[in-house]
Amino acid sequence: MAEAPIRLLIADDHPIVRDGIRGMFAGDPGFEVLAEAGDGAQAVELARALNPDVILMDLRMPKMDGVMAIKELARLGVAARVLVLTTYDTDKDVLPAVEAGATGYLLKDTQRDDLIRAVRTAARGEAVLSPSVATRLLGQVRAPADPLSARELEVLELIAQGTTNREVAARLFISEATVKSHLLHIYTKLGVNDRAAAVAVAFRRGLLDLGNDG
Incomplete structure (x- = not known):
């Protein structure tokens, strides 16, 4: 018997980006895009109603940003794994998202095959990080060295x-x-x-x- 498809929620404030992400999963029986959200508050609302397996979450959105949405999902006990998909990989963006409970953190230039593999990995509850993000986090762990004068x-x-x-x-x-x-x-x-x-x-x-x- 075929496995049930991984159920996705896409959260991004740019319709063209949401269309692009949806298109990456279109036609693949292993995935089902349940809905799209244009901001963090809507993402939380839809996640509570639809119970997706994985949420593809942008960070910088109106009303409620991605980090706040991740925190709210955790507070509400929503079981969905959150895979951050953003253009930003600075410490200021990465660390709060990971600390808030994101399962993964990828950049929007990620290739389709890599994204699909990452979503499958996230759905299993395993961490997935783009190389530049992994390097940043390792740097934080290896050198919590005093960055201050x-x-x-x-x-x-x-x-x-x-x-x-x-x-x-x-x-x-x-x-x-x-x-x-x-x-x-x-x-x-x-x-x-x-x-x-x-x-x-x-x-x-x-x-x-x-x-x-x-």
């Missing part, structure tokens, strides 16, 4: 103690504008958007010591 670490240590920008500036004898500049560099290097997240990531990576009193 000594001055940036000083700023971050003070921020972790609840110090304001003005107080940091006074302690380090620099201007508030310079403190803000250091913070922006810290956010970029750690792939975060605010002070709390920067401190949390820094502790997780061992850049800050919980017992450090400055």
Whole structure:
């Protein structure tokens, strides 16, 4: 008896991209495209209603982006595997998606045969990563090395103690504008958007010591 087809949901805010992805699976009895979503919120709604095996998820979409959608699917207990399919492979995109629970992460220039193989792999619950993404993740594992300068670490240590920008500036004898500049560099290097997240990531990576009193 033939195996049941792998049931797919395609989530991307560009209709032409959705058409292209759908076309890759058209005519293959091993797959069934259940529906298409134009944003993350719609993807979550359709996933709850249709219970697909694999969701092909873009990252940058309106209303709710891909990472938020992945988190929401996990929160709701939706069992579908999420295979990110995007044009972005920066740390800022890859790490949050993987940490949110994505089973795989591929780039949109992936060849059809590779995509089909990846979807089958994801449907089995096995991780699948494009080579550039795998290299980035390995780099994070091998070298959680301090990407921050000594001055940036000083700023971050003070921020972790609840110090304001003005107080940091006074302690380090620099201007508030310079403190803000250091913070922006810290956010970029750690792939975060605010002070709390920067401190949390820094502790997780061992850049800050919980017992450090400055």
